[in-house]
Amino acid sequence: MWRVRVGPTDGWAPDVLGQGFSQLTMTLPSDDEGDVVATLVAYRPDGWERRARAVVYLHGWSDYFFHTETAQFWHDQGAAFYAVDLRKYGRSLREWQTPGYTDSLAAYAADIQAALDVVHAEHGAHTSVMIMAHSTGGLVASLWAHYNPGKISGLILNSPWLELQGSSVVRTLSTPALQQLARFQPKAPLPNLDPGFYARVINKELGGEWEPDASWRPVPSFPVRAGWLSAVIAGHARVARRLDVTVPVLMLISTRSTILPRWSEEMRSSDSVLDVDVLARRAPYLGNNVTINRIEGGIHDLALSRRDVRTHYYDCIRQWTIGYGWFGAL
Numbered sequence: 445m446w447r448v449r450v451g452p453t454d455g456w457a458p459d460v461l462g463q464g465f466s467q468l469t470m471t472l473p474s475d476d477e478g479d480v481v482a483t484l485v486a487y488r489p490d491g492w493e494r495r496a497r498a499v500v501y502l503h504g505w506s507d508y509f510f511h512t513e514t515a516q517f518w519h520d521q522g523a524a525f526y527a528v529d530l531r532k533y534g535r536s537l538r539e540w541q542t543p544g545y546t547d548s549l550a551a552y553a554a555d556i557q558a559a560l561d562v563v564h565a566e567h568g569a570h571t572s573v574m575i576m577a578h579s580t581g582g583l584v585a586s587l588w589a590h591y592n593p594g595k596i597s598g599l600i601l602n603s604p605w606l607e608l609q610g611s612s613v614v615r616t617l618s619t620p621a622l623q624q625l626a627r628f629q630p631k632a633p634l635p636n637l638d639p640g641f642y643a644r645v646i647n648k649e650l651g652g653e654w655e656p657d658a659s660w661r662p663v664p665s666f667p668v669r670a671g672w673l674s675a676v677i678a679g680h681a682r683v684a685r686r687l688d689v690t691v692p693v694l695m696l697i698s699t700r701s702t703i704l705p706r707w708s709e710e711m712r713s714s715d716s717v718l719d720v721d722v723l724a725r726r727a728p729y730l731g732n733n734v735t736i737n738r739i740e741g742g743i744h745d746l747a748l749s750r751r752d753v754r755t756h757y758y759d760c761i762r763q764w765t766i767g768y769g770w771f772g773a774l
Contacts, residue, residue: 450568452492464489470558482555483535485527487515497572498563501527504579506665508534510656511747517758528559534660547671549679552584572770576600583679590687598769601695602746606683606726609719622674630671638664642716646748689731692768697723698742717744
């Protein structure tokens with residue numbers, strides 16, 4: 445259990461992102477593969493300072509935290525910034541583990557709670573905390589916020605994966621066969637449908653702006669396994685039955701999707717991973733105070749879009765935060 449005190453927690457080490465970034469390994473309960481950890485990354489360019497507000501970031505599937513601009517944005521807003529590399533991802537992936545694998549999204553509650561414990565140990569029990577989450581992390585964060593009311597003041601979702609591409613009909617039809625496979629062969633890899641188009645949008649060597657670690661964000665992505673996808677679809681079904689997230693929610697998505705079996709330059713200015721119109725229809729299912737902001741020219745991870753789009757994206761977050769983000773349930 446974390447010490448209840450205000451001050452920097454012991455155990456921080458320099459992070460791979462360099463100056464101003466540090467990381468803390470958080471030990472979690474073991475699972476069938478052995479020891480499990482999550483990693484908390486903090487951005488403190490000016491050294492540790494007590495803050496009244498903090499943001500905790502969750503990444504998406506086959507991903508990890510490398511969003512230095514996001515960290516700088518929140519630091520400039522006066523908030524302490526932390527990001528979690530969830531169990532079996534990025535900094536938290538161990539050689540004996542199946543990358544990204546879980547058979548229940550509820551397992552991530554331990555990762556999130558461990559991060560919040562550190563935040564409150566360092567900044568005080570009454571620190572106002574928002575969670576910011578991308579894609580699959582957005583699904584995880586939405587479900588967690590529903591089941592854990594009163595722990596955060598706001599939720600910011602960057603292209604959250606709230607439903608399968610197509611519609612709930614696709615999910616309903618595919619669920620029985622997937623559940624059967626997940627029951628008997630949960631770690632069986634499914635056919636890899638990642639053609640590498642999204643990596644082409646992002647990676648600098650392929651025409652993008654970013655240089656993620658290929659071992660933590662591989663191309664193609666980590667294999668999708670039956671047990672994991674079954675857990676995700678169960679999460680989608682729970683959202684479809686409506687959640688009750690009591691804090692204000694900001695959901696940011698692109699204005700359009702380009703999901704094709706062949707490369708198109710339009711993918712550089714649209715979501716090439718998820719159907720954003722399906723996501724928009726699911727947004728009201730999260731709670732009673734949900735703001736939807738459509739970002740023209742945005743890609744799947746809006747924070748990795750071209751610079752002018754990123755500027756607009758952060759401006760939208762800043763404006764919403766002033767009105768809603770730090771004040772909790774209304």
